[in-house]
Amino acid sequence: MTGVNVDPSGTFLTLESGRFHAIWLRDNAADPQTRDSRNGQRLIAPGAIPSDIRIARAAINNDTLMVDFAPEMRTIAFGLSWLARNAYDRSGIGGCGWTDPAITTWTGPRLGEVPAADLGALETGGTALRDWLGHVRRYGVARVINGPAVPGALFRVVDLFGHVRETNYGRHFDVRNQVNPVNLAYTGRAPSVLNEKIN
Numbered sequence: 050m051t052g053v054n055v056d057p058s059g060t061f062l063t064l065e066s067g068r069f070h071a072i073w074l075r076d077n078a079a080d081p082q083t084r085d086s087r088n089g090q091r092l093i094a095p096g097a098i099p100s101d102i103r104i105a106r107a108a109i110n111n112d113t114l115m116v117d118f119a120p121e122m123r124t125i126a127f128g129l130s131w132l133a134r135n136a137y138d139r140s141g142i143g144g145c146g147w148t149d150p151a152i153t154t155w156t157g158p159r160l161g162e163v164p165a166a167d168l169g170a171l172e173t174g175g176t177a178l179r180d181w182l183g184h185v186r187r188y189g190v191a192r193v194i195n196g197p198a199v200p201g202a203l204f205r206v207v208d209l210f211g212h213v214r215e216t217n218y219g220r221h222f223d224v225r226n227q228v229n230p231v232n233l234a235y236t237g238r239a240p241s242v243l244n245e246k247i248n
Contacts, residue, residue, distance in 0.1 A: 053114060061105030064114070066133040071104045075118055077135070078125045088230060093246050165192035171209055178209065 164184040182189040
């Protein structure tokens with residue numbers, strides 16, 4: 050049976066599948082006070098998690114890890130198979146600060162250096178599109194200029210990357226407030242700064 054070891058600091062625990070930090074576990078909890086069981090919507094903002102969150106105790110019961118969090122004094126269950134699938138602290142991942150040689154890092158002061166291209170030129174394809182996509186690959190960002198400021202115009206930029214997968218809500222959907230929402234496309238809560246992807 051897999052064992053669990055809680056670091057004396059309470060900041061992380063270790064399982065056979067790797068290390069899991071207290072803040073990560075608490076942020077990914079699926080208990081009814083953290084996530085809506087009907088639709089998976091997050092019910093708390095990240096800022097609601099105490100900055101001094103720690104693991105007070107952890108134990109394995111069959112295929113479930115039970116974690117007691119302090120200072121909340123709350124016990125939350127995590128499936129061991131789910132933790133194994135979502136383990137992030139594994140060997141073989143690039144070391145601290147590792148960046149692919151094809152990537153150029155940049156900071157705020159270099160924002161003016163971010164490459165830009167004309168939307169019309171990009172939509173014709175060829176060299177302009179190839180170079181612009183290369184900039185996205187190298188810098189993680191590239192600007193588009195001379196695009197129209199009309200509803201739906203953003204899709205012209207997105208289409209440069211490939212097909213937009215539509216959902217049963219259509220190509221574009223505005224999240225709206227609804228009492229007793231049944232899925233992530235609706236919400237009964239005020240939107241927070243951090244919004245999750247809607248599939």
